[in-house]
Amino acid sequence: MAQPIAVSKSVRRAIGIDDGLSEFSTEEMYREILSRLGEDPGRDGLVATPGRVEKSMAFLTKGYQEDPAKILRGALFDVDYDEMVIVKDIEMFSLCEHHMLPFFGKVHVAYIPNGKVIGLSKIPRLVEVFARRLQVQERLTRQIADTIQEAIAPQGVGVVVEARHMCMMMRGIEKQHSSTVTSAMVGCFRQKETRLEFLSLVRQPGAGSL
Numbered sequence: 001m002a003q004p005i006a007v008s009k010s011v012r013r014a015i016g017i018d019d020g021l022s023e024f025s026t027e028e029m030y031r032e033i034l035s036r037l038g039e040d041p042g043r044d045g046l047v048a049t050p051g052r053v054e055k056s057m058a059f060l061t062k063g064y065q066e067d068p069a070k071i072l073r074g075a076l077f078d079v080d081y082d083e084m085v086i087v088k089d090i091e092m093f094s095l096c097e098h099h100m101l102p103f104f105g106k107v108h109v110a111y112i113p114n115g116k117v118i119g120l121s122k123i124p125r126l127v128e129v130f131a132r133r134l135q136v137q138e139r140l141t142r143q144i145a146d147t148i149q150e151a152i153a154p155q156g157v158g159v160v161v162e163a164r165h166m167c168m169m170m171r172g173i174e175k176q177h178s179s180t181v182t183s184a185m186v187g188c189f190r191q192k193e194t195r196l197e198f199l200s201l202v203r204q205p206g207a208g209s210l
């Protein structure tokens, strides 16, 4: 008689066999997590917490539901302008994908057009779409640059992200006031002169900066 074959959990998942969790609501799973943390999910202050966490996580990861290319598509304009366009000090809040803890800071975006520009308000929107996903700072930086590059094929794009990571600060790995800086330079921003112009504009105090 043939022996039943044991199917590992990862295989079951890959071929779509229900592993049993889908019958639980997200709220129930957060309730379970609370109890595994050693809490009493039934106490007054926590009764509504699972529902609130579900809503807040849905908000903090709503970028998955949005198509960044589509946001830009509706706001591209032909221009005869070939100086640097810079949007700096864009506030950014994201969640690191390793710990699901916040990292937050500022994003500076610049590009030199090649016949087309993006409506200025769309750049913070673009940052938001990528930030409202589980991220690593390096990828967030790169995705913003690549999306702009693909949308308007400018002469070049530069993106700098300065952020502080709660997963490092709260766990004592990072000194409280240090921040992580990442950059992505595409096209003419790889040239020293352009890159330096961008970086010096970013450092200049102006309206909206601290």
Ligand SMILES: [Zn+2]
Residues within 6 Å of the ligand: 096, 097, 098, 099, 100, 101, 165, 167, 168
């Ligand atoms: Zn982390």
